[in-house]
Amino acid sequence: MDAKLEVKAPLNPTEDEEKVVKSILSIFKVKVNVMQGEAIGCSENISSLEKLKRMIRQKRIRFTARAIMKSGIKGNIVEFYLHKQAAYAGKVSFSNVEGESPLGPIKVIIKTDDPDKLIEWLTE
Numbered sequence: 250m251d252a253k254l255e256v257k258a259p260l261n262p263t264e265d266e267e268k269v270v271k272s273i274l275s276i277f278k279v280k281v282n283v284m285q286g287e288a289i290g291c292s293e294n295i296s297s298l299e300k301l302k303r304m305i306r307q308k309r310i311r312f313t314a315r316a317i318m319k320s321g322i323k324g325n326i327v328e329f330y331l332h333k334q335a336a337y338a339g340k341v342s343f344s345n346v347e348g349e350s351p352l353g354p355i356k357v358i359i360k361t362d363d364p365d366k367l368i369e370w371l372t373e
Contacts, residue, residue: 252367253360254279254297256290258333259353272337273355276301298359302371304341315372317343322364330354 256277260269269288270281278297279290305314321328333355335342344354361367 250295250366250370251362252293252295252298254290254292255358255360256281256355257358258288258355260286260288261352264352268337269333272333275339276304276331276336276341276355298371301341305372308341310341311372314341314343315368318368318371319365322368325360325362325364327357327359327361327364327367329357331357 254277256273256279258269258273260266260283266283266288270283273279273281273288273290277290277292278300279292281288281290283289305311317329318327330344330346331354332342332344333352336355346354359367
C-alpha cells in the first residue's frame with residue numbers, strides 16, 4: 250500500500266523548536282524540517298505510520314480513530330489533527346482544527362490510493 254505522509258505543526262514564538270519537533274517524532278518516523286514558523290515532517294514510506302498504529306491499538310481507541318479518520322477523507326487524502334502537547338508527552342489525542350490545542354494542533358495529511366484500506370490498516 251502506498252502512502253505519502255505530511256505532518257505539520259505551527260511553531261509559536263513562545264515554543265521551543267526542539268519540543269515541537271519531539272512532539273512530531275514521538276508519533277511519526279519522519280525527517281522534520283523547521284521553516285517559516287512551522288515544523289514539517291514528510292515520508293513516502295508507510296512504515297512511518299507504525300508508531301501511530303501501535304499507539305492507537307495500545308490506547309484502545311481504534312473505533313474513535315477510525316471514525317475521525319473516515320470523516321477526514323477528501324478524495325485520495327486522509328486529513329486529521331492531533332493535540333500537540335499530548336504528542337509531546339508520547340500520547341495520541343485527536344484534536345479539532347482550532348481550540349482544543351492552545352498552541353495549535355499537528356495537522357496530518359496522508360495521500361493514498363485507497364483511504365479506506367489505509368484507515369483499516371491503521372485501526373485494525
